[in-house]
Amino acid sequence: MTSRFVDYGSEDLFNLKMKGYKLVDHDKYNNENINKFATITDLKNSYTFLVENISLISDVTAQYLYSLLDDLEKKNDFVGVNLLSKQYMILKCINKFKEQLLNPQEAAQKFFERYEQIL
Numbered sequence: 303m304t305s306r307f308v309d310y311g312s313e314d315l316f317n318l319k320m321k322g323y324k325l326v327d328h329d330k331y332n333n334e335n336i337n338k339f340a341t342i343t344d345l346k347n348s349y350t351f352l353v354e355n356i357s358l359i360s361d362v363t364a365q366y367l368y369s370l371l372d373d374l375e376k377k378n379d380f381v382g383v384n385l386l387s388k389q390y391m392i393l394k395c396i397n398k399f400k401e402q403l404l405n406p407q408e409a410a411q412k413f414f415e416r417y418e419q420i421l
Contacts, residue, residue, distance in 0.1 A: 332357075332358070332363075335355050335358060336358060336363060336366055336367065338351065339351055339352070339355070339358060339389060340367060340370060340385070340386050340389050341385070342389065343385065345414065345417065345418075348389065348392060348414075349410060349411075349414045352396070352410050353407060353410060353411075356406050356407055356410075358393075359393065359396055359397065359400060359406040359409065359410060360397070360406075361397055363393060364390060364393045364394055364397060367386060367389060367390045367393060368390060370386060371383060371386050371387060371390060374386060392413070395413050396409050396410050396413045397409075399412050399413050
């Protein structure tokens with residue numbers, strides 16, 4: 303008989319891998335990439351950075367950015383909150399496109415094309 307803990311954990315891991323295309327573990331390399339993405343101010347640079355680091359397009363990364371936002375808000379760093387909230391919203395919108403397209407690269411491309419049309 304298998305323990306419920308092993309079954310529950312394996313189901314969650316499977317769901318994360320299937321839903322997020324790639325499971326992003328926040329080791330030192332990914333934290334550095336997320337922090338670099340968080341500080342990008344130009345829209346075109348955001349697009350090229352996400353295409354080069356396609357594994358960052360996931361709900362896990364968005365949740366990590368949200369926790370960074372919360373920390374900045376507690377420190378009353380409203381300039382950082384303004385910058386990071388923009389990157390957070392970009393990532394959340396791309397994740398919504400990814401649910402429809404199932405390909406992170408196409409989702410990023412579609413989001414940035416629509417964003418440029420609005421401007």
